[in-house]
Amino acid sequence: MAITRRTALALAPVAAAFPAVGRAAEKQTIRIGVLTDLNGPNSNGTGEGSVAATRLAAGDFMRAHPDVAVEVLFADYQSKPDIAQSIARDWFDRQGVDFISNVNNSSAALAIATLVRDKDKAAVFTTPASSDLTGKACGPNHVQWTYDTYSLGSCTGKALVAEGGDTWFFIAADYTFGKLLASDTARAVTSAGGRVIGQVSHPFPETTDFSTFLLQAQASGAKVIGLANSGENTVNCVKQAAEFGIAKRGQKLAALLLTIPDVHGIGLATAQGLLLTEAWYWDLDDKTRAFARRYAPTMKGRMPNMLQAGDYSAITHTLKAMAAMGVPAAKASGKALIAQMKAMPVEDEAFGKCTLRADGRLMHPMHLFQVKTPEESRYPWDYYRLVRTISAEDAFRPLNEGACSMVAG
Known part of the structure; x- marks a missing residue:
């Protein structure tokens, strides 16, 4: 793929944002490549906000390590795996990028996981949800940080079944993420005593009118309509469901991946009462x-949101690991860098103390929230009420059940 002018501009380093620190030590330079969605359906929850969080982590690290400069490159891969791979190859082969982060599309992340393993580079996945990244597609050159389809489905699915929502119909994005989110949630629902009575898939990312899918879900008579999509797709589903009066007729919506910018876009009047699972809340x-x-x-x-806090946490730990093992050694082998990250305790101001498991899964609590009513909200961005906190061990898939080749037994 030819790099477009827009992408080429995005590849420009941004370490100049910290000129006083960056110039102090040009002899050691770390380059981070943020592959994200800047204009598509998930840009509101990742995109510029993820770049900002990465820059914040880079700035903090450079202040603590004035002999190292950190440059942040970023590009919009348009939620397409082939474009993501082309940009990543260019970054590694010609731009001197040391590791890649973000990559909010699961199909693209799975492709990047193969690429970094082949090139002995590293990927720090903060925003893709596929639980396969630490399961059958696990690898020694990547980690998965913030959440996954297993934790989202388990926490939200079981909670709604416990409240009486024991029959489900899924509306899923028609690609890796949507299919896995629906299947992982279905597993949680059935294990809790519920059942799935139907599912329909919508094209991604081009779908904006969800009326046909919502009417099918409504006609199914399911007590819960599970939205196995994200970003603008979920926002549009929730808004259009309100127009059809679905909740008023007694069916519940389960927004399986919804973050605070999405709630902000929907508005509390429409989003109120939704149950959702997040790794972090401001x-x-x-x-x-x-x-x-x-x-x-x-x-x-x-x-x-949790994804941007995850960006900060992951970048902070990756840079600490590079400093601990020595920047030249970290740049020489992505596999060695990931091993160093797993060997070190994880602690930062966003996620606190966590552990990085052998399969690459960051272990941290997940939180079940309910969206507040407009009357309950007291100040800007006061959108969630904490229902319960789920321990990492209960939220994420057990280590021996993921079929990860790096895990014995």
């Missing part, structure tokens, strides 16, 4: 609020 405690106060000015007052 208003959860004093530490999350402190991080959010640092992040918000970089995005004109917008609060970060």
